[in-house]
Structure formats: C-alpha cells, structure tokens
Amino acid sequence: MKRRGRGMACMWYPIGFTVAANPSAAVVKVNEDGTATLLTGTVETGQGSLTILAQIVAQELGVATEDVHVVSADTDTTPMDTGAIASRTTYVTGNAARLAAEKAKLMLFDVAAPMLGVKANQLDAKDHHIVVQGYPQRKVHIGDVANRARVVSGEPPIGSGYFNPATVALDPETGQGKPFATYVYATQIAEVDVDDETGEVEVVRIVASHDCGTAINPMLVEGQVEGGISMGVGFALQEEILFDAKGRQINPNLTNYIMPTSLDMPDVHVDIVDNYDPTGPFGAKGVGEPTCVSTAAAICNAIHDAVGVRVTSLPATAEKVHNLIKAKQAQEQRQIAAAG
Amino acid sequence: MDTKTAVVEKKGTLLDAEALLRAPAPAPLVPFPIDVRVPDPSRQTPAVGQRTTRPDGRLHGLGQTKYIDDFYVPGMLFCKIKRAGVACARIISVDTKEAEAMPGVVAVITGKDIPVNTFGPSLKDQPVLADERVFHAGDGVAAVAAVTEQIAADAIEKIKVEFEELPPVLDPLESLKLETPGVHAPSANIYGHKVIKKGDIERGFAESYRIFEGSFRTQMVEHVPLEPHSSLAQWDANGRVTIHSTLGRITLGRADIARTLGIPMSRIRIVATVVGGNFGGKNEITTEPVVALLAKKTGRPVKCTFTRPEEFYSSTTRHPIIMDYKTGVTKDGKILARKIRLVLDGGAYCSWSETTLGKACILCAGPYEIENLYAEAFVVYTNKTMTGAMRGFGAPQVCFGYESHMDDIAKALGIDPLEIRLRNALKEGSFSPTSQTLHSVVVRESLLQAAQRFGWNGAKA
Numbered sequence: 001m002k003r004r005g006r007g008m009a010c011m012w013y014p015i016g017f018t019v020a021a022n023p024s025a026a027v028v029k030v031n032e033d034g035t036a037t038l039l040t041g042t043v044e045t046g047q048g049s050l051t052i053l054a055q056i057v058a059q060e061l062g063v064a065t066e067d068v069h070v071v072s073a074d075t076d077t078t079p080m081d082t083g084a085i086a087s088r089t090t091y092v093t094g095n096a097a098r099l100a101a102e103k104a105k106l107m108l109f110d111v112a113a114p115m116l117g118v119k120a121n122q123l124d125a126k127d128h129h130i131v132v133q134g135y136p137q138r139k140v141h142i143g144d145v146a147n148r149a150r151v152v153s154g155e156p157p158i159g160s161g162y163f164n165p166a167t168v169a170l171d172p173e174t175g176q177g178k179p180f181a182t183y184v185y186a187t188q189i190a191e192v193d194v195d196d197e198t199g200e201v202e203v204v205r206i207v208a209s210h211d212c213g214t215a216i217n218p219m220l221v222e223g224q225v226e227g228g229i230s231m232g233v234g235f236a237l238q239e240e241i242l243f244d245a246k247g248r249q250i251n252p253n254l255t256n257y258i259m260p261t262s263l264d265m266p267d268v269h270v271d272i273v274d275n276y277d278p279t280g281p282f283g284a285k286g287v288g289e290p291t292c293v294s295t296a297a298a299i300c301n302a303i304h305d306a307v308g309v310r311v312t313s314l315p316a317t318a319e320k321v322h323n324l325i326k327a328k329q330a331q332e333q334r335q336i337a338a339a340g
Numbered sequence: 341m342d343t344k345t346a347v348v349e350k351k352g353t354l355l356d357a358e359a360l361l362r363a364p365a366p367a368p369l370v371p372f373p374i375d376v377r378v379p380d381p382s383r384q385t386p387a388v389g390q391r392t393t394r395p396d397g398r399l400h401g402l403g404q405t406k407y408i409d410d411f412y413v414p415g416m417l418f419c420k421i422k423r424a425g426v427a428c429a430r431i432i433s434v435d436t437k438e439a440e441a442m443p444g445v446v447a448v449i450t451g452k453d454i455p456v457n458t459f460g461p462s463l464k465d466q467p468v469l470a471d472e473r474v475f476h477a478g479d480g481v482a483a484v485a486a487v488t489e490q491i492a493a494d495a496i497e498k499i500k501v502e503f504e505e506l507p508p509v510l511d512p513l514e515s516l517k518l519e520t521p522g523v524h525a526p527s528a529n530i531y532g533h534k535v536i537k538k539g540d541i542e543r544g545f546a547e548s549y550r551i552f553e554g555s556f557r558t559q560m561v562e563h564v565p566l567e568p569h570s571s572l573a574q575w576d577a578n579g580r581v582t583i584h585s586t587l588g589r590i591t592l593g594r595a596d597i598a599r600t601l602g603i604p605m606s607r608i609r610i611v612a613t614v615v616g617g618n619f620g621g622k623n624e625i626t627t628e629p630v631v632a633l634l635a636k637k638t639g640r641p642v643k644c645t646f647t648r649p650e651e652f653y654s655s656t657t658r659h660p661i662i663m664d665y666k667t668g669v670t671k672d673g674k675i676l677a678r679k680i681r682l683v684l685d686g687g688a689y690c691s692w693s694e695t696t697l698g699k700a701c702i703l704c705a706g707p708y709e710i711e712n713l714y715a716e717a718f719v720v721y722t723n724k725t726m727t728g729a730m731r732g733f734g735a736p737q738v739c740f741g742y743e744s745h746m747d748d749i750a751k752a753l754g755i756d757p758l759e760i761r762l763r764n765a766l767k768e769g770s771f772s773p774t775s776q777t778l779h780s781v782v783v784r785e786s787l788l789q790a791a792q793r794f795g796w797n798g799a800k801a
Contacts, residue, residue, distance in 0.1 A: 006794070006796070007747065007757070008743075008757055008758065008761070008787075008790065008791070008796070009739060009743035010706075010707055010743070010761055010765070010783055010786065010787055011703075011706075011707060011735065011739045011743075012703065012706075012707035012766065012783065013703065013732070013735055014699065014702075014703075017695070018695055018698040018699060018702070019698075041590060041591050043587070043588050043589070043590065043612040043615055043618075044396065044614055044615065045588050045615040045617065045618035045622070046614075046615060046616060046617050046618065048394045050394075050395075050396075051392055051393075051394045051395065054387075054392075055387045055388055055390065055392060056387075056388065058385070058387035058388075059386055059387045059388040062385060062386075063385065063387070064382060064383045064384055064385050064387055065381070065382045065383075065384075065387045065390065065392045066380075066382040066383055066395075072612075073590055073611065073612035073613075074590075074609070074610070074611045074612075075590055075591065075594050075608070075609055075610045075611075076609045076611075080591050081589075081590075081591055082589060082591065082592070083587075083588050083589020083590065083591065083592065083593075083623065084588040084589065084615075084618055085588060085589055085620065085623050085729060086695075086733070126385070127385045128385065168776075170774060173535065173537070174535070174536070174537040174538070175534060175535050175536035175537060175701070175702075175715075175773075175774055176536075176537075176538065176774050176775045177774050177775075177776070178774065178776040179698070179702060179774055179776070180776075182779070182780065183772075183778060183781075185707060185766075185781060185782050185783045185786050186786050187783075187786040187787045187789070187790040187791075188790065189790050189791065189793075189794040189796065191794075207790050207793045207794040208790065209785075209786040209787075209789040209790035209793065210786065211780075211782045211785075211786055213780065214388065214389070215389065216388050216389070217389075217390065217391060217392055218389070218391055219391035219392070219393075220394070228731070231619070231731060232736065234561070235558075235561055235658075235736060239559070239561040239562070240559040240560065240561065241559070241560040241561060241562060241652065241657060241725065243510065243724060246426070246427055246477075246508065247427030247428065247476065247477060247508040247510050247722075247723045247724055248425065248426075248427060248477045248653075249477065249478075249652055249653045249725065251652075252648075252649040252651075252652035252653050253648055253649055253652070254564075254648060257562065257564075257652065259564055269793055271789050271790070271793055273782045273785050273786045273789055274785070275780055275782050275785075276780065277779070277780040278779075278780075279779075282388045285780070288731070289620075289731045289732045289733070289735070290732070290735075292731050292732055292736055293732050293735045293736045293739045294736075294739050294743065295736075296736060296739070296740050297739045297740045297742075297743035297744060298743070300740065300744055301743065301744065301747045301757070304744075304747060304751075310744065310748065311744075312554070312555060312556050312557070312744070313556065313557045313558070313559070314557070314558045314559050314740060315559060
C-alpha cells in the first residue's frame with residue numbers, strides 16, 4: 001500500500017570562498033552606439049551567469065540586457081576571475097562588473113554634463129539616456145554621449161573594477177572568525193508516496209522557498225532551483241558509486257549508476273524569498289549550489305512521516321527502505337508478543 | 341476535370357461556398373491587434389528583475405552550440421589515456437613499445453614525461469599521470485595520440501603496465517586509525533582537520549532537558565555533466581600553446597598547467613568554451629597538460645575527451661561523510677548545546693577537500709542559533725576515486741544530518757517540525773557558529789513561505 005508523507009528541511013549556505021581571497025575583475029566598454037561590452041574571466045557553465053552579468057551591467061548603465069555583449073573566459077583577453085565555483089558569480093563577479101560599469105558611467109557623466117548644462121553629479125543613467133536628476137525632460141541619448149566621448153572629448157568610456165568578499169581569518173583553535181561575506185537561506189518541503197510492501201519512494205511534489213537576495217533574473221533562479229532539486233532527488237533516492245573489494249568502481253556508467261531523468265521529477269513549485277543584501281550588486285547574493293542542499297533531507301523526513309522509518313544513510317533505495325520497514329514490523333511484532 | 345466541377349462534386353454546395361466568399365467578412369469580436377508586440381524582457385529597462393532569455397538558449401535549442409568534442413582542427417590527433425585499473429600499487433614498468441609500433445599511433449607519453457608531475461588546488465598531491473605509485477584505480481599511467489579515436493583506444497590496450505599490488509585502504513574510519521598504512525606515506529592519512537568551538541558545551545548539555553544522538557552517513561556520487569571533460573591543445577610557431585578546455589575556472593587552471601608543463605604562464609592561452617555542466621567537477625585540470633605535451637611532441641593539435649566511465653572514475657566526486665550528532669534541548673525544543681563529529685572520505689587526493697571540510701564544519705550546526713557548539717571534522721585519504729568540489733561543498737551531506745536529527749528531536753518532544761525550526765532559526769543579527777554577525781537572514785521567512793505554499797498545517801502566515 002502506498003503511504004503518503006511530508007517532510008521539510010531548511011538550510012543556510014555561504015557565498016564565495018572560505019576566508020581565502022577569491023577576487024573577480026571586470027572591464028566594461030561603452031561603445032559608440034550606446035551598447036556596451038563586458039569582459040569577464042568567468043565561464044558560462046550552463047547556469048546562465050553571463051546573462052545575469054549582462055543584466056547587472058545594463059542596469060548600471062541604464063540600458064537593456066540585449067545592449068550588453070559579454071566576452072568571457074579567454075586568458076588572453078579577459079581579466080582575472082576566480083571562476084564558476086562557490087556560488088560566487090552573481091555576488092563577486094557581479095559586484096566587479098557593476099563597479100566597472102559605474103566607472104564607465106561616470107566618464108559618460110563628465111562628457112554629458114556640459115552637453116546638458118549641469119554638473120556631472122546631477123546626472124543619472126536611465127532608459128538609454130543620460131538624464132538630469134529630478135528633471136528627466138533634459139536628457140541626451142547614451143550613444144550620443146559615448147560617441148562624443150570618443151570623437152570630441154577624446155576620453156573613451158572604459159571602466160574596470162574588481163571585488164573580493166570581505167572576510168576575517170578563522171582562529172586555528174576555536175574556528176571563530178568571519179569566513180564569508182554573506183549567506184543565503186532556503187526551505188524545501190517534500191511530499192512522497194512510499195510503497196510499504198516494496199519500499200519504493202516516489203517524490204510527488206516539492207515546494208522550494210529560496211533566498212538569493214534580489215533575483216536579478218527570476219526565471220534563471222527558478223531554473224537553478226529546479227536543476228538543484230533534480231540533483232537532490234538523485235542524491236536522496238538513487239545515485240551511488242559502488243566499489244568492489246579491491247577498490248574499483250563497479251557501476252561507472254549510466255546503465256548501472258541510476259540518476260533521475262525528467263520522468264522522475266516531482267512537481268516543483270519555486271518561490272523566491274523577498275530579500276535585499278546591501279553588499280551585493282543591486283541587493284543580489286547567489287543561488288547555484290544551495291538549491292540541491294535541503295532536498296535529500298526533506299525527502300527522508302517525508303519518508304519517516306509516511307512509514308515511520310528513519311533512513312540514516314543515503315541513498316534511500318527501495319531495498320533499504322523495504323528492509324527498514326521489515327525491521328520495524330518485526331520489532332512491533334516482538335513488542336506485541338512480549339506484551340501478550 | 342475543371343476546378344469548379346471538382347468543388348461541386350466534393351462538397352455539393354458550390355453556391356453556399358460562393359455566397360460565403362462574396363459575403364462581407366464578419367467583424368472580429370474584439371479588434372484584432374495587427375501590431376502584436378510581446379514585450380521582450382531582454383529589451384526592457386530597468387534590466388534587473390527581468391525574466392530575460394539567455395542568448396545561448398537559442399543555440400542550445402537548435403543544437404548549434406559547439407562543444408570541444410565538436411571541434412575539428414586540420415591535422416588534429418586524438419588522445420586516449422591508459423587507466424591503472426588497480427587501486428593501490430607500485431608501478432614496476434610501463435611498456436609502450438607495441439602501442440608505439442601501431443600504424444596510426446603518432447606519440448605515447450607516460451608519467452615520466454610530465455615536467456612537474458604534481459598538482460592540486462591546495463595540497464600538490466596528485467600526479468598528471470601516475471609514475472611511481474598508483475593511488476586509485478582511475479589514475480592515468482600513459483597517454484596515446486593517434487590519427488583516429490579508435491586507433492588511440494586500441495593502442496592503450498597494447499600498453500603493458502607491471503604493478504606490484506598493495507592492499508588498498510578503502511574505509512575512511514579505518515584510514516582514521518593511526519596504525520593504518522599511509523595512502524600517501526610518509527604523509528598521514530588525516531590530511532585536514534577543523535574545529536569550531538563556541539560557548540560551553542558541557543554546561544549546555546548539563547542544563548538540557550533531554551539529549552539526543554544520531555548518526556548519519558552519505559554516499560559517493562558523481563556530477564554527471566552532460567558534456568564530459570575535454571581539452572584541445574595547439575602550439576604556434578612562437579612556442580605558445582592555446583588550450584580550449586571545459587575548465588570552469590581558467591585563471592587558476594592556467595597557473596596549474598604552467599606549473600606542470602614547466603613553462604611561463606605568458607606562453608599559455610586558455611579559452612573556455614560553453615561548458616555542458618560543471619557542478620564543481622570541472623574546477624581543476626585533468627587532460628590539459630597531457631594534450632599540451634602530446635601536441636608539442638607531435639607538432640600537431642591534440643584533443644582528449646573523457647569517456648563516460650572516465651567521467652566516473654577519473655574525475656572528482658562528492659565526499660561521503662560519516663556524521664555523529666549530539667544535541668541537548670529544553671522542554672520547548674530550544675537547542676542548548678550541539679556536538680558534531682564529521683569524517684570525510686577524501687579519496688586518493690586532496691583536491692578541494694580542505695574547502696569541503698571547512699564548509700561542512702561551519703555549516704553542520706544548521707541555520708540555528710546555538711550558543712554552545714563543538715564541531716570537529718576530519719578528512720582522510722583512501723584508495724578510492726578522489727572527492728572534490730561538488731555543488732554544495734559538504735552542505736547537502738550535513739543538511740541531511742542536521743535536518744533528519746531535527747525531525748527526530750521534534751517527534752520525540754511532540755513538537756511540529758515547522759515549529760521547532762521556527763523556535764531555533766537564525767535571525768537578523770544572530771551570531772553564526774563562527775560568531776559572525778549575520779545580515780539579510782530569512783530562515784523564518786523561507787520556512788513560513790514554503791509552509792504556506794505547501795499547505796502545512798499550523799503555518800502561521
């Protein structure tokens with residue numbers, strides 16, 4: 001008989017390296033037509049981070065995302081970056097890109113100020129224009145300013161910036177210190193069906209509520225959470241590298257190493273927690289790794305709720321859950337016999 | 341047959357059809373917007389907060405993204421790596437003569453050909469190709485460059501390696517014991533240790549209403565990216581090498597490649613292509629020095645792509661962790677003291693173990709306010725596949741520990757799982773296990789939001 005259960009798990013996760021310096025640098029060039037080019041040493045590994053960086057630069061310059069072209073991951077042309085690791089790209093590389101864009105923007109303000117008859121500190125970059133703060137009717141197109149910066153002022157608007165999270169080394173004896181600049185938080189709740197005769201677990205649905213500071217791109221956040229949950233489901237129920245007695249892997253292939261496919265995915269509902277981190281670019285933190293952290297714990301708590309057995313070692317395969325149910329039933333029988 | 345008759349024959353309602361054609365077009369119920377414009381988020385300002393589509397999404401969808409395995413450069417050779425197949429051994433000899441004599445094989449290298457045969461993100465304990473010792477079954481011992489992938493695969497079968505097999509250390513708890521032979525003797529098997537100590541753990545337990553204990557363990561898993569590790573090396577006439585690679589962190593990757601090749605970084609260009617999945621598994625060099633050396637030796641471009649089995653046994657995996665939790669609580673379920681011991685199976689090489697150890701030790705208390713805490717973590721060598729960076733750096737493992745433990749406590753005390761978490765959750769300004777003041781903390785908010793969305797009974801929001 002299938003028994004339904006529910007379980008929750010919450011978590012916290014840091015952004016960036018533990019204490020160690022993990023800087024990112026970035027270069028932003030505003031082109032003659034008001035578009036921009038971002039040079040970054042980070043790598044697009046499928047998560048959509050280059051789109052996030054383009055959005056950050058676009059926001060700072062007051063242009064649209066498609067106006068920002070990203071050149072990445074070439075040691076001959078792009079500046080230093082610690083890379084696509086530690087959920088750090090949005091926060092660390094994003095801060096570097098924002099600072100680089102800000103510098104280019106300030107150069108544009110210097111050029112635009114005499115064009116608009118105001119001081120540079122009275123200007124704002126908004127909707128493809130350099131506008132006067134509090135009097136947006138007076139404005140000039142960012143392309144006209146960028147072009148003038150080159151052909152009249154002789155000051156091409158190119159900015160560079162870098163960012164490194166602020167940390168404090170840990171005391172070697174007590175481990176006390178400030179290892180990370182910031183953390184994100186999340187909760188996932190799983191609903192499962194457990195077959196109490198076979199031990200098979202089916203994850204019916206997962207509700208995920210994740211903090212990432214400002215969601216620079218909510219669609220990409222949701223994509224990360226869904227992907228993380230698929231990894232979490234595999235970690236919880238199926239995946240395991242097995243070794244023989246001599247230390248050789250016995251299932252190094254996708255036939256015998258069972259991982260979830262799209263057909264194993266539960267219904268997933270993602271909510272983004274409203275939050276703002278003043279140390280991140282436009283309040284953003286990150287979301288990559290945390291998405292797969294609490295899934296297995298939530299599923300195992302749901303199994304416990306469904307059939308009353310505690311899985312203490314992963315993965316919770318049907319065989320393992322079945323054995324735990326049998327052991328529990330045997331123990332209950334003994335208790336009844338003893339009481340009788 | 342003319343058209344008119346055809347229509348009459350088929351439908352028999354030619355007049356109706358003609359009438360219909362001549363009748364004035366009915367007006368649409370709602371004025372049809374000729375100028376339909378679906379707002380494109382990538383064209384909107386402000387840019388932040390927009391659900392912008394990724395520019396590479398179109399190429400992925402059309403199957404036009406070029407991964408390294410899709411690259412072909414004129415004159416390019418294919419590389420395959422001979423794997424040890426034994427977990428712990430001394431290498432007596434590597435005989436490559438038969439492989440070298442095969443038609444189509446252009447070059448063969450062994451561990452002895454690597455200029456500096458050690459690398460690693462923290463401890464430099466990993467050889468590019470094993471030369472004297474084998475530390476796990478997935479170690480490479482030789483590499484072949486041949487005109488086709490098939491010839492290269494056949495050639496590595498002809499390489500004869502003579503081993504003196506040694507008993508492997510496979511159990512991390514065995515490895516922890518002092519009398520166990522060192523995997524990297526004379527170095528100790530415990531290669532990383534971390535302690536987080538806060539408050540007075542004994543007093544906390546003494547004041548507790550009840551004390552709970554729980555032990556949990558997790559397994560070794562692979563990242564399983566769709567795209568396996570791959571690299572392609574080409575030298576130019578000035579002695580500069582360009583390496584296209586699936587590395588997720590090129591700046592530090594270049595430093596490792598320069599070190600192993602024994603050439604200045606200025607002579608290396610790394611270009612990372614669009615990576616088909618990383619998840620932490622592509623954060624250190626694998627084939628890059630091998631293809632660079634083979635390309636130099638042959639004067640031709642050389643490419644190497646891992647097979648799916650190599651992806652499992654020759655790249656990093658997730659640390660299995662053995663976790664012991666002990667928690668003292670009040671009658672209301674407030675945590676007064678927590679003691680944790682973690683033993684991480686580090687596999688054959690350090691890789692990113694120090695980072696995983698640190699993060700696991702800091703995070704293993706959970707997102708809770710705990711005044712009295714003692715967490716101690718060890719990472720040990722075993723003769724198994726190396727464990728390294730993988731999405732979460734130890735966090736999914738310890739979360740399984742602290743959250744399973746939390747539910748056991750809640751059940752025993754008769755408190756709702758949501759309620760016990762709300763009572764202990766970190767808040768704005770809370771102190772972390774390392775006594776850092778935390779900001780933008782939303783544990784409670786995420787708990788309540790998820791509970792409301794799920795329909796968890798007793799959710800207050």
